[in-house]
Amino acid sequence: MIKLFVYGTLRKGCHNHHYLEKAGAKFIQDYDAIGYSIRLFNFGDEGFCVPVIYAEDDVTKIAVGEVYELELTKEIMQLEQGYKLTLIHGTDDIVVYYPQYDCQFFDSIEDKNGISNFYKLSW
Numbered sequence: 001m002i003k004l005f006v007y008g009t010l011r012k013g014c015h016n017h018h019y020l021e022k023a024g025a026k027f028i029q030d031y032d033a034i035g036y037s038i039r040l041f042n043f044g045d046e047g048f049c050v051p052v053i054y055a056e057d058d059v060t061k062i063a064v065g066e067v068y069e070l071e072l073t074k075e076i077m078q079l080e081q082g083y084k085l086t087l088i089h090g091t092d093d094i095v096v097y098y099p100q101y102d103c104q105f106f107d108s109i110e111d112k113n114g115i116s117n118f119y120k121l122s123w
Contacts, residue, residue: 002072005031005088005096007038007065008051010079019079025070033088033096036063052099055089067094 004025009016012027033053041052053063070076083097 001069002085003028003094004068004070004072005033005065005094006068007033007053007063007096010076011066016079019073019076020068020070023070023073023076025068028067028069031065031067031094033063033065035059035061035089037061038063053096054099 006020008014010020011017035056035058036053037056038051038053041050080097083099085095086098088094088096
């Protein structure tokens with residue numbers, strides 16, 4: 001069993017949460033990962049964005065998410081392909097799927113909620 005921090009499409013109410021439900025994941029708590037930010041990765045021609053977490057030097061940055069306890073399933077590991085399980089800074093037992101690539105700033109747009117920044121993949 002692991003404690004997995006989720007911050008994007010696996011969160012409750014989001015379109016990939018059913019993978020956690022199918023795996024029998026147990027909700028532990030809401031969690032603020034201090035020193036992390038969430039960036040939107042733009043798939044360009046694919047026409048959609050995916051949230052990606054990054055460690056920051058700035059401790060005022062906080063990534064908001066949820067922690068679940070579960071056994072990883074084949075489906076979750078396939079969904080998180082391109083990421084590696086990494087311990088969250090300052091914890092002994094909470095892991096996150098962390099990207100194995102870098103996202104470079106791509107573009108910004110301003111919507112009704114403020115400015116959203118988009119990033120592109122850098123291998």
